Amino acid sequence: MQPGSIVRCREREWVVLPADSEEGVVLRPLTGTPEDAICLHRQLMNLIGGTLPFERIEPAFFPLPRADQVADAAAAHLLWQAARLILREGATPFRSLGRISIRPRTYQFVPLLMALRLDPVRLFIADDVGVGKTIEALLIARELLDRGEIRRFCVLCPPYLCEQWARELAEKFNLEPVVIRSGTVGQLERQTPPGQNLYEYFPVQVASIDFVKTERNRPQFLQFCPELIIADEVHGAAAASSGRAQ
CATH class of the missing domain: 3.40.50.10810 (Tandem AAA-ATPase domain)
Incomplete structure (x- = not known):
């Protein structure tokens, strides 16, 4: 899980942020701010992951859009711009751009x-x-x-x-x-x-x-x-x- 990866944990999507040590994983909500970031301990996460599967970190997957969900060109462009700006901070080669x-x-x-x-x-x-x-x-x-x-x-x-x-x-x-x-x-x-x-x-x-x-x-x-x-x-x-x- 490299910084910038999009993962799923606790039934929501997160962006992986740089951590100070290898023992922890820092996650920011996909639609949140850096102030909303949390840190999870790797060993503790794996320990309780068997009982509580939603505590484990997994790669995030998003369903492909369907034809019946598309409205018009203006709405599609607005959605694309919003998604691009949200992901720019954590998923681009340069983290500072966000x-x-x-x-x-x-x-x-x-x-x-x-x-x-x-x-x-x-x-x-x-x-x-x-x-x-x-x-x-x-x-x-x-x-x-x-x-x-x-x-x-x-x-x-x-x-x-x-x-x-x-x-x-x-x-x-x-x-x-x-x-x-x-x-x-x-x-x-x-x-x-x-x-x-x-x-x-x-x-x-x-x-x-x-x-x-x-x-x-x-x-x-x-x-x-x-x-x-x-x-x-x-x-x-x-x-x-x-x-x-x-």
Whole structure:
């Protein structure tokens, strides 16, 4: 049962989602949202499956439509569009497409395809101005997040671009980022539970590179660094030829 498979359990259809371990199976209702997902323990499911057969997971089958069920072309097209949109999130090669509010252009999938073939993911995106490097980078982050390969990621950018990145994440990729810089770190630390660092607590971060690279903040960021880092304006991170230059 690979992620994206459609199965039947408990007398209803589900979509298989990525699980954190092989002991559990995460299922989302076919017509539900990710918040409705449940997790079933494989050994317990097999143990009680003999007594309660509906607790077992089986492949889902759907009857073929009959001629007498077809109404008109408009109704058939509406049904097809509804089914396609419902299944797009769990049954397409890219899980992120069901949770974003944009339609990426074809060439913007190229960095995503390259990233999915890398382990670990290390990619340098250097397209021309205006072709959508932000979209390409966030597509990779959203896909890895939805596949369960990462739990946290951080966008490192100049301070004047923090709000722009945060808006892109919220409006186009359905994520709730926090902006980490000198003016917000105090409030974020008050929201962080005792014993945890804000870099390991918040799953989606947009951090000012000027704030993170200081001698005071750099050790904490390196110690609790998220699994994925997106560095914007990375050409400004090259080593300086002299000690005083940046």
